[in-house]
Amino acid sequence: MINSLSGRTKILAIGLMSGTSVDGIDAALVEICDRHNHLETNLIAGYTYPYPADLRAEILAVCAGEARSLQQICELDDRIAESFAQAAIAIMEKGVKKPDLIGSHGQTVFHRPPVAKKMGYTVQLGRGALIAKLTRITTVSDFRVADIEAGGQGAPLVSMLDVLMFSDPTKYRVCQNIGGISNLTYLPPNSIENKAQVFGFDNGTGNVLMDMATQKLFGESFDRDGAIAQQGKPDLNLINNWLKQEFFITTPPKSTGRELFSPDYLAARLAECQHLSNYDILATLTEFTAMAIAKSYRDFLPVFPNEVLIGGGGGSNGYLMERLQDLLAPAIVKRTDDFGMSSDSKEAIAFAVLGYLRLNGRAGNLPSVTGAKRSVLLGEIYT
Numbered sequence: 001m002i003n004s005l006s007g008r009t010k011i012l013a014i015g016l017m018s019g020t021s022v023d024g025i026d027a028a029l030v031e032i033c034d035r036h037n038h039l040e041t042n043l044i045a046g047y048t049y050p051y052p053a054d055l056r057a058e059i060l061a062v063c064a065g066e067a068r069s070l071q072q073i074c075e076l077d078d079r080i081a082e083s084f085a086q087a088a089i090a091i092m093e094k095g096v097k098k099p100d101l102i103g104s105h106g107q108t109v110f111h112r113p114p115v116a117k118k119m120g121y122t123v124q125l126g127r128g129a130l131i132a133k134l135t136r137i138t139t140v141s142d143f144r145v146a147d148i149e150a151g152g153q154g155a156p157l158v159s160m161l162d163v164l165m166f167s168d169p170t171k172y173r174v175c176q177n178i179g180g181i182s183n184l185t186y187l188p189p190n191s192i193e194n195k196a197q198v199f200g201f202d203n204g205t206g207n208v209l210m211d212m213a214t215q216k217l218f219g220e221s222f223d224r225d226g227a228i229a230q231q232g233k234p235d236l237n238l239i240n241n242w243l244k245q246e247f248f249i250t251t252p253p254k255s256t257g258r259e260l261f262s263p264d265y266l267a268a269r270l271a272e273c274q275h276l277s278n279y280d281i282l283a284t285l286t287e288f289t290a291m292a293i294a295k296s297y298r299d300f301l302p303v304f305p306n307e308v309l310i311g312g313g314g315g316s317n318g319y320l321m322e323r324l325q326d327l328l329a330p331a332i333v334k335r336t337d338d339f340g341m342s343s344d345s346k347e348a349i350a351f352a353v354l355g356y357l358r359l360n361g362r363a364g365n366l367p368s369v370t371g372a373k374r375s376v377l378l379g380e381i382y383t
Contacts, residue, residue: 014088015352016104020180022059024050027091028348032356039164045094046345049087062109063258080107080126085134102139103355111257113153122154132382140355140379147365152372153255156183159200159369161350167192174305178314182206200369201252204292205261209285212266217278226319232283239288253371294327311336311346
């Protein structure tokens with residue numbers, strides 16, 4: 001497969017991704033065009049396939065640290081892989097020919113960043129070997145492990161796509177992803193030629209706290225367009241205290257996940273909000289999400305950006321976008337859709353691209369982003 005793809009200028013790939021929110025599997029059918037190592041992508045179809053309710057509940061239980069036997073973890077691994085394979089088969093039917101590869105991120109159920117001299121550890125379930133068997137398509141998965149083993153955070157990995165797609169000759173840009181967790185890629189001018197100047201890091205809670213609170217307080221799966229939060233008033237004193245917590249003041253590189261921003265974390269924050277109405281609580285958590293992002297820019301970016309490109313589900317939250325535009329002024333805040341990249345499918349597209357890079361023997365990580373000691377090939381190949 002590697003040899004058959006090497007040197008080809010155009011391939012068809014599927015990217016699969018399920019993030020910290022565990023909403024479902026984002027699948028992207030994407031055409032990748034490679035002209036002298038300059039990549040272009042054309043999204044043919046993108047769709048989110050929800051997990052079965054019982055499978056989602058089991059994933060969330062494992063992420064929350066509930067005890068499971070090794071046999072149960074193995075069975076969960078297979079069930080997730082089967083769901084990913086079903087998503088791949090469903091999305092490929094929207095094309096006219098069989099894809100050349102699948103790049104699958106899998107479902108993160110545990111992530112421990114490196115601390116001092118202690119190597120990090122990361123677990124993504126949904127084994128690529130089973131996806132390859134069920135789809136009969138070469139599959140690349142386990143992308144984060146190689147970066148972890150090279151001393152990195154194993155995240156964020158979408159930064160490589162950001163460099164390849166959004167570098168500008170003159171503008172300072174930030175690609176801000178808002179999934180379950182928020183992360184950014186800082187792109188100085190002409191960064192595609194100067195990748196060592198690029199860096200990125202996880203910089204906030206993303207949607208995870210807002211979603212959990214909406215489910216708990218209002219019985220809705222998420223706050224559509226921020227309409228609920230917009231009815232409340234945020235408590236800025238609480239937010240400023242929360243932003244003094246260790247994660248927000250730690251210098252990058254850094255990564256995080258549900259291990260920190262967990263149901264227990266939310267419970268601790270809600271205990272501090274007893275004087276607030278439910279609307280005020282959600283407004284406070286939404287403002288917390290936006291202010292954490294803005295704080296990270298002012299604390300850790302060497303030059304404030306001209307433009308901020310939002311990807312991920314958070315870009316569909318109109319109220320959150322308004323708050324970001326206000327907090328990040330004078331930067332112009334837009335969705336990646338305005339630049340030809342579906343914000344909803346961006347992460348899935350990224351793993352299709354990372355799969356392509358792996359099959360062609362090209363490094364997929366950016367050490368200046370993840371903190372790894374060197375550039376490495378990301379992912380294991382299954383045929």
